[in-house]
Amino acid sequence: MTDDLREITGGKLARLYTFEVAARRASFAEAASELALTPSAVSHRISQLENELGIKLFTRGHRRIELTREGERMYAAMSSSLEFLNREVQSIKNQEYAGRLAVYCRPSFAQSWLTPKIADFLDKYPLIELVIYTGNEAIDLQKMGADLAISFDAAKPERFHQEYLMDESIVPVCSPHYAERYSLYRQPENLANCRLLHDRQAWSTYSGDDEWKLWATHFGLDIGSTLATEFDQAQLAVTAATHHAGVAMGRKKLLSQKLASGELILPFPQHELRCEQHYYISTHADKRWPKIEAFIAWLKETAAAGGDKISAAHRQ
Structure with missing residues (x-):
């Protein structure tokens, strides 16, 4: 984890997850549906995250969004990290007879x-x-x-x-x-x-x-x-x-x-x-x-x- 990401704590972690969902769905509206939020709330979280990281993650067009080059790198890192965490959680759960x-x-x-x-x-x-x-x-x-x-x-x-x-x-x-x-x-x-x-x-x-x-x-x-x-x-x-x-x-x-x-x-x-x-x-x-x-x-x-x-x- 980089020094920049060490500073992301508490509610800011939710913004990282919001970014992952929005990038995966390629839509603020669909991300909002998955997260049980409004599209404007998703957009607000992404804007906050971009300000905190000093990185532009999406280019916003009429009814569509696209990842920037930096956003694509962030999404690849997030996806890899979440996949690793999921495997570790599954492995921990499977240490038991259950x-x-x-x-x-x-x-x-x-x-x-x-x-x-x-x-x-x-x-x-x-x-x-x-x-x-x-x-x-x-x-x-x-x-x-x-x-x-x-x-x-x-x-x-x-x-x-x-x-x-x-x-x-x-x-x-x-x-x-x-x-x-x-x-x-x-x-x-x-x-x-x-x-x-x-x-x-x-x-x-x-x-x-x-x-x-x-x-x-x-x-x-x-x-x-x-x-x-x-x-x-x-x-x-x-x-x-x-x-x-x-x-x-x-x-x-x-x-x-x-x-x-x-x-x-x-x-x-x-x-x-x-x-x-x-x-x-x-x-x-x-x-x-x-x-x-x-x-x-x-x-x-x-x-x-x-x-x-x-x-x-x-x-x-």
Whole structure:
């Protein structure tokens, strides 16, 4: 801060803020509306500030104002300073286990794993205002306005700080009724008579029936002529399977509750394929605030707790 600005105290600080709003709006009338003042009051404050600083900030025309060269420099300095102050205030607020925490993840992960467990986190940290966004785009925390993201990929996302969360495996799932109808229990060759349900965006924008092909190739099965229905979200394929529409390729950890309840079963429990993809946590390296650390710790504890345990009765 310069010696000149050190002399600006008390009500004079309000005049600096009035200048910032007027410059940003390029209008005394619009600045007055934002500040709940009259246009003449805004003009008076600017005139006072110009006299105090000995600098002409605006050229005034009929119904319009323009920043002078000196005014432009002042506005750039003010904008930079206010932005810095806002970041510092936000950082100070985020030193506590309170306030907004934005999390981005895949729709299937949010619906099947995160949301059913989130009450435990909210009970532990009631002052954290959790916001959950979902989508299938590449991770970009700035663009998404997120503090943290959870992805499912074969490689750690680039650009951000990454941590491993948990692994995953794929296995066919269907309703007990469907398994009985097509005699599927421990007889994967009978898939030839079934309808396969595909997630077209399993790990890319369009992965088609890649999950099923990968699984079938690994276990030496031929599913080339099998009927199929495709969805753009894994959860839709799972919902269809729950309602007896066919056999879906499920991610086992995401389906732990449905498997435990018996809504879905594993007709071929020995045919489980470990994915090369893993779940990763991405954060800003320089914004590891306590509430973010708390959420990451909770994610890891929850994953390590083995929430995907399935009772033997439902394995058939």
